[in-house]
Amino acid sequence: MKDQLRQAISTALQQCYASGVLSSGELPAEIQLEVPKNPDHGDFATNLAMTMAKAERKAPRQIAEALVAALQGNPLCEKIEIAGPGFINFRLAPNCWYGVLDQVMQAGDAYGRSQVGAGTKIQVEFVSANPTGPLHIGHGRGAAVGDAVAAVLEAAGFDVQREYYVNDAGNQVKTLGLSILLRLRELQGETIDFPEDGYQAEYIRELAAKYLDAEGDLRGLAEEEAIERCARFGVARVLEWIAADLKAFGIGFDNWYSEKSLYDRAMVDMELAKLKEKGLTFEQEGALWLRTTDYGDDKDRVLIKSDGSSTYFASDVAYHMEKFDRGFDRVIDVWGADHHGYIPRMKAMLSGLGHPPEDLEVLLIQMVNLLRDGVPFTMGKRSGNFITLREVIDEVGSDACRYFFLMRRCDSQLDFDLELAKQQSSDNPVYYVQYAHARVCSINRNAAEAGVAQPDPAQVDCSKLQLDEELALAKQLARLPEAIVGAALNYEPHRVVFYLQELAAQFHSYYNRHRVLVDDPAATQARLYLVNCVRIVFANALRILGVSAPEKM
């Protein structure tokens, strides 16, 4: 709809040049069309006349008048007005909007999808929590956002892969192994001295007990071997928990990528060798450094420590280099905001290798402040005092939880009060949208019961839809594709949430004011047609957010 109008304006512009009414001959880079806040200003407005004023050396209103004259008689437009400092306001003919309904009905589940991404290969890596304990609420936010970002990108025509990076190498895994081993010995009656930096939480005892059950005794093994076995066992079990929790949250990954496998395949050495070859590294005090300061980082960074072991950064560098080797055009990382200091060094690494730094986009998920009855919880894996994602899903429900996380832009902090979230379970915003969907389904059930058939798209008389609310609904339906594209290109899934809130508000208002099933059969058919288009849009947008669209509530 918007594109058709844009095309018409462009043609009119060329006419003006041809006839000499306008002289600069410069076609503007882009014809901006926006939906005015005030409905009196029409369906679309453009500031074209104002942006052209300089090149034309004419007053904006003069330019606008020339354009409007050239557009007169266009069947798309019912009314064109010049307003304010030089805006051109367009009111489209109702017929245009009825066409949207046919598009929705015809496309069905696919309505809202577009090809803006043109098949660009893009990877979204998210959650990637260490496999040393269950997911907590902060991971939940990252999970909801990452999955929704992936979904809007898919809907916008990108070729998306969802990946979880498993940090199954390094010290934290050793610590896990040691923690389990010590608890295991404790279970066997030994008195142990549990280190401060071990994992204190209760699930470690659970893992120890499970180990004894499944694998038996460890006595007689060398300490290192025992720790290693416990670690491997623990990582495997914890990953099972994580996968199960994510499944309960409606999230699945295309790929689980093991950090350890990077080492097993000698990928870290290989990728570091490439960096050395390019002269991006240097040795100092027995360590190998990456010269990230050449590309905007504050300090150079250590890759291989003086004791010969590699840093977390080393495997991260190798991992990201390998992502591009795998053919992704663009790579998105979803991180907790506390890792933001890592961005410059990662981008520096890419620049050094000749990638534009924009090929890596890091989404920072701000902290979730967990409260219970307004009292903040301090979270920390080691202290063991934390609320798991699973607990929250069980208490609040997956739909409400995901919706809650997606309602805010991810770079602002989020207060999550468990008691409040539970209380809200009866008037949580998610139900507002879901209820609207359920209401359409209810209308359909009533129609079926009354023997009213679903409308045949070929025969519906949309001119029966003359109410302001009906046209407004059709206009809102027309905006779904651009809402999704906007969310995708900006990595801002919350835009889809706000789109849904608006559509739901319009629908509820319409529902309260007018009946769908009325005496006039033609009007009933047209309204059924309309509300079922609304239903399709609710379902499609909710699906993107990973929230269910119930038929009954």
Place this chain on the structure above:
RNA sequence: GCGCCAGUAGCUCAGAUGGAUAGAGCAACGGACUUCUAAUCCGUAGGCCGAGGGUUCGAAUCCUUCCUGGCGCGCCA
């Protein structure tokens, strides 16, 4: 000290890449269920967009200097 994010109604937040009179939800107040589900709707009230300066036809939005809150600044992960 340096860097990143935020600061908009009493509270929680939008504000669609610089547009017209800054918007929702919750809370408050007043109304609407013999009618397709009241988890809904209609109405009232609520603002120095943290502060100052700048850029231009036009700024919550861009630049700059401050203020406040959060988070970072390891040969930790």
